[in-house]
Amino acid sequence: MEFKYFDIAGTVEILPRVFGDIRGAFFESFSERRLAEAGISGEWVQDNQSRSDRGVVRGLHFQKPPFAQAKLVRVAAGRALDVIVDIRRDSPTYGQHLSVELDSERFNMLYVPVGFAHGFTALEDNTLFLYKCTNYYAPESEGGLLWNDPALGIDWGVQNPTISAKDQVLPTLAGFNSPF
Numbered sequence: 633m634e635f636k637y638f639d640i641a642g643t644v645e646i647l648p649r650v651f652g653d654i655r656g657a658f659f660e661s662f663s664e665r666r667l668a669e670a671g672i673s674g675e676w677v678q679d680n681q682s683r684s685d686r687g688v689v690r691g692l693h694f695q696k697p698p699f700a701q702a703k704l705v706r707v708a709a710g711r712a713l714d715v716i717v718d719i720r721r722d723s724p725t726y727g728q729h730l731s732v733e734l735d736s737e738r739f740n741m742l743y744v745p746v747g748f749a750h751g752f753t754a755l756e757d758n759t760l761f762l763y764k765c766t767n768y769y770a771p772e773s774e775g776g777l778l779w780n781d782p783a784l785g786i787d788w789g790v791q792n793p794t795i796s797a798k799d800q801v802l803p804t805l806a807g808f809n810s811p812f
């Protein structure tokens with residue numbers, strides 16, 4: 633298992649060892665011990681899965697404290713462009729984003745710390761997006777940022793995404809008061 637660290641503090645890409653053979657492939661999709669090697673700790677209490685066809689964008693979402701979630705995201709099938717935005721008020725990279733392509737060949741994962749808005753584009757049909765969360769779903773605590781806010785400057789890899797009505801009216805960074 634390899635770890636890749638980025639300039640945005642706290643974010644880590646995890647590249648598991650994938651064992652291929654004539655039958656297919658195997659990899660350890662979750663190991664608390666391995667994550668601890670990368671300095672990642674947390675009480676993982678909920679797993680989520682969504683299925684999206686090519687061109688879907690979900691996000692940018694987060695849950696506010698005390699229901700804030702760190703996430704460990706990956707795809708089990710298909711391919712996704714994962715995007716996270718640093719919304720930690722005191723962070724020197726506040727408002728900056730990181731994009732990482734997740735695929736079901738390398739089975740690479742991204743650790744998203746508390747204090748980030750999260751979203752992704754499905755790059756293929758039937759993209760199965762899986763993620764572990766360190767807090768339960770709390771709809772009353774949900775917040776978000778507008779996916780195509782020019783101030784964020786995110787290239788989602790798609791022009792006219794399929795996106796929920798809810799996500800179309802999320803606030804821009806300018807009108808946003810971060811709870812982190």
Ligand SMILES: Cc1cn([C@H]2C[C@H](O)[C@@H](COP(=O)(O)OP(=O)(O)O[C@H]3O[C@H](C)C(=O)[C@H](O)[C@H]3O)O2)c(=O)[nH]c1=O
Nearest residue numbers: 680682690691692693694703750751752768769770796
């Ligand atoms: C997130 C969540 C949703 N739901 C229900 C609520 C809705 O009736 C339905 C779809 O929810 P939503 O439209 O919020 O799903 P996404 O747009 O995929 O939201 C997720 O996508 C972005 C990328 C994230 O990072 C968040 O984890 C999460 O916000 O599932 C639940 O029952 N439990 C949950 O934990």
